[in-house]
Amino acid sequence: GENVEQHPSTLSVQEGDSAVIKCTYSDSASNYFPWYKQELGKRPQLIIDIRSNVGEKKDQRIAVTLNKTAKHFSLHITETQPEDSAVYFCAPSNDYKLSFGAGTTVTVRA
């Protein structure tokens, strides 16, 4: 089955600094690479995604980069703000299988 690893498991950053979370997967058939954000007590929500024919995608302060050869993709958050504090999950998938990573708890210090 798909082996998905997220690093780091916890991340504490100073407000205004950048945060990077890496997701490594094993299934070469994966063709969809989303990141979900889950605030405390809330539901997971998609924040950005990328498909395998694209190497990088940006949306304001958030970006995702994909390296299919190395089988990893990363979430980049710039100019972090207190509202970025949450658990972030990667979820590489193909048509038949989606596997969530274990999550990265991000804390933004004021």
Next chain:
Amino acid sequence: DSGVTQTPKHLITATGQRVTLRCSPRSGDLSVYWYQQSLDQGLQFLIQYYNGEERAKGNILERFSAQQFPDLHSELNLSSLELGDSALYFCASSTRTSQAGELFFGEGSRLTVL
């Protein structure tokens, strides 16, 4: 608001009992997914239905079962409950048959087994 409705929001019951969790997907979404999230744990995929048919199965226990009805709502049945079944159960829906697309999650049903 994702458009996915789950009931009940909270449920407290005793070991050995049976409960049913309900999910109404977003209007037009044919796929429904069930996930279990235990304390400080990630999201464990249980099962997916597409237009009434089981599409994919994850680590769902034999004590658990699910179905999707003609009106596309889904129910997750948990029986012979154990303390370890205490968790947040999420339903998600999508427009696609495949898992390679955005999932819209409900607010979850928090189950406490005493």
